[in-house]
Amino acid sequence: ETGVTQSPTHLIKTRGQQVTLRCSSQSGHNTVSWYQQALGQGPQFIFQYYREEENGRGNFPPRFSGLQFPNYSSELNVNALELDDSALYLCASSSNREDTIYFGEGSWLTVV
Amino acid sequence: AQSVSQHNHHVILSEAASLELGCNYSYGGTVNLFWYVQYPGQHLQLLLKYFSGDPLVKGIKGFEAEFIKSKFSFNLRKPSVQWSDTAEYFCAVRGLSAGKSTFGDGTTLTVKP
Numbered sequence: 001e002t003g004v005t006q007s008p009t010h011l012i013k014t015r016g017q018q019v020t021l022r023c024s025s026q027s028g029h030n031t032v033s034w035y036q037q038a039l040g041q042g043p044q045f046i047f048q049y050y051r052e053e054e055n056g057r058g059n060f061p062p063r064f065s066g067l068q069f070p071n072y073s074s075e076l077n078v079n080a081l082e083l084d085d086s087a088l089y090l091c092a093s094s095s096n097r098e099d100t101i102y103f104g105e106g107s108w109l110t111v112v
Numbered sequence: 113a114q115s116v117s118q119h120n121h122h123v124i125l126s127e128a129a130s131l132e133l134g135c136n137y138s139y140g141g142t143v144n145l146f147w148y149v150q151y152p153g154q155h156l157q158l159l160l161k162y163f164s165g166d167p168l169v170k171g172i173k174g175f176e177a178e179f180i181k182s183k184f185s186f187n188l189r190k191p192s193v194q195w196s197d198t199a200e201y202f203c204a205v206r207g208l209s210a211g212k213s214t215f216g217d218g219t220t221l222t223v224k225p
Contacts, residue, residue, distance in 0.1 A: 004155075033212065042116075042202050042215030043156070056212050090156065099144050099163065099206060101213060103156040 003027060004104035006091050012110045013081050021076045021107045023091030032074040033101060034066060035090040043090055049074055050096070078109075086111045114139045116205050118216035125193050126224050133188040133219050135203035145186040146204040146213070147177055156202065162186065173197070195225045 003026035013019050025032050031050045035043035045058035049068035063079040072093070078085055088108050092101040119134035137143065147159040160171025167179040177188045186203060200220050206213040 035215075040217070042204075042217045043213075045212035045214065048212060058212060099208075100146070100158060100161060102158070103148075105155040 004091055004093050004102055006089075006104040006107050008107055009105065010108045010110075012112060015081055015083060015111055017081050018077065018079045019081060019109060021078075021089050021091075021109070023074045023076070023093075023104060025072045025074065025091075025093030026102055029093035029095045029102070030072050031094045031096060032068055032072065033092045033094070034074070034076045035092065036060070037088040037090055037106070038084075039087075046076070081111045083111050085109060114143075114205055114207055114212075114214040116203055116214050116216035118201075118203055118219050120219045121217070122220045122222070124222045124224065127195055128192050129223075131188070131190040131193045131197075131221070133201055133203075133221070135186045135188065135216060137184050137186065137203070137205040137214075139184075139205055139207050142208045144206045144208065145177075145179060146206070147171065147175070147186070147188050148202045148204060148215075149199045150202065150218075151199045159188070159201070193221070193223050195223045197221060198223045 005024045007022045033048040034046040037043045048056040052068045065077045068074045088106040090106045091104045094101040115138045117136045145162040148156045162169045162179045170176045200218045202218045203216045204213045
């Protein structure tokens, strides 16, 4: 176990709706990153948060947004859901003393 | 821009066969390199990593990888696979000045008992 926990594990949403996914980072980790893993592909970097600020973003539109809280937990919000947003969303945490990221089990999102 | 290419999409081996999974990366700077494994129904787990020093790194479960800087490669090897090695394997690169890790599309390994 990595100590990174995500919720919910599975959810189904309708196109156009909004979704919030949650992540608790491993103890001692102050950096959280989010990845999208579509079927048959590797994880794609969405963004990263460090000390409650976004400090890196991949090629995802602004309707993908996030938050990091003082306890380093994090949320990923996706507005105006599209069918192509159906994927496994992975949260990963790390510390600035170690350049290894540790993944949670992910949240499976299905958009219908 | 960072990119990672894994040459084999699906590899099928019999138990005790040797394994080598290819990984090439593109990045204009110093990188950290990783191999992750995802067993069916489980989360991504770190197999091994290379930051600096000896280019031959050993990981968990008998896996090793060799960093060849001139070839921009970081191939994963195991001398003798087991049925329990059936999983998906991902190579990833992380630039020292970048906040993100870039993953390849993965290689599915099936080991026949």
